[in-house]
Amino acid sequence: MLLPLLAGAQVKLEEKIASSFSAKMGEHYQLMNDTISDYIASAMTRAGTGGLDIDTTMMNLQKDPAALDNALKYFYQYSNVNRQQLIANLRNFGFSTNDAFALATYTEKKFKSDSKNILEDKHPYERSGNRPADVAAQAARDAAALKAAEEARAQAAAAAAKPIVTKDSAGNTITIAPPPPPPPAPVYNMDARNLMKIHDPKTLYDLYGKENITIRNTTDVAGNDVGEAYVLFPNTANELELLMHADSSNVLTFTQENSSWKFPYGIKVGDDLQKVVKLNGRNFRIHGFEWEDGGTVADWEGGALEGKGVEVLFKVVNSGDPKLYDAVTGEKKVDSDSGALKKMGVVVEKVSFTSNPEK
Secondary structure, three states, X not given: OEEOOOOOOOOOEEHHHHHHHHHHXXXXXXOOOOHHHHXXXXXXXXXXXXXXXXXXXXXXXHHOHHHHHHHHHHHHHHOOOOHHHHHHHHHHOOOXXXXXXXXXXXXXXXXXXXXXXXXXOOOOOOOOOOOHHHHHHHHHHHHHHHXXXXXXXXXXXXXXXXXXXXXXXXXXXXXXXOOOOOOOOOOOOOEHHHHHHOOOHHHHHHHHOHHHEEEEXXXXXXXXXXXXXXEEOOOOOOOEEEEEOOOOOEEEEEOOOOOOOEOHHHOOOOOEHHHXXXXXXXXXXXXXXXXXXXXXXXXXXXXXXXXXXXXXXXXXXOOOOHHHHHOOEOOOEEEOOOHHHHHHOEEEEXXXXXXXXXX
């Protein structure tokens, strides 16, 4: 049986090889010092393709064909987009020669048209510390970094607190007391995926400060009432709505541009339509504007965002041409590659992410 890892692709990978790659990646990801799996996890996290929980993604690649493809892509990138180097790395990973050839052939053909960009986008390897085996060490590094930042602020404050010695107009030496330093700015974890693991208000308040959180009624991307949500940093560019459901699933909703949050899947408010198409890996359909569910994604068409709990509301930036606008309004579904949409500058207005905990 052949497994189409991305619908519409011209190459396919045998299911048993895909299963073997997923299993070996999971095994290596749990090791303390496995450079390749850690590089792949770091690259996927940086690109926003690691999902809501990179650990779960890396441990279960076969459950997510798009993530498996991305893991192979960054394996290829780690190997400097070189077939022979990729084969050597795959064999060192534990694959037989035949399976290494099959994986290398699939990967080379899959990303042939994008190989130059993949190589140019290669980042220096930096240990991510996200793997299960490294959680404690990462926590220690985080604590050390926070302590260092606090010490640096304290030193800067001490330097600023030194009295200023100068002379007055008569040449007399005078000492001027400096103004009190401003309080240090608090440090918050701005990776939105961490909020998916918070299921009680106390933890939320402890991490982000009760003074930075309010509660208010909210709506989903289609405008339907969904009850009360915790709103972090209200009325700022970092405003975020968090719904905690009884089944321990959380919903994060963003409506503000220029946010400092790190967004799941790399989708953020203000992104243009074509970026979302690229992240999905194929075109999708949108409900016609100014109608029920208008501007929301109707169907991801089997792309990388299918079934991931991602909901997007788009808005039209340039609606001045009546004929173009009529083509995308009303009771219809519009393809994302519609010429009318491209000409009108469609962008993300609102995006939400829903966690799907394992039962």
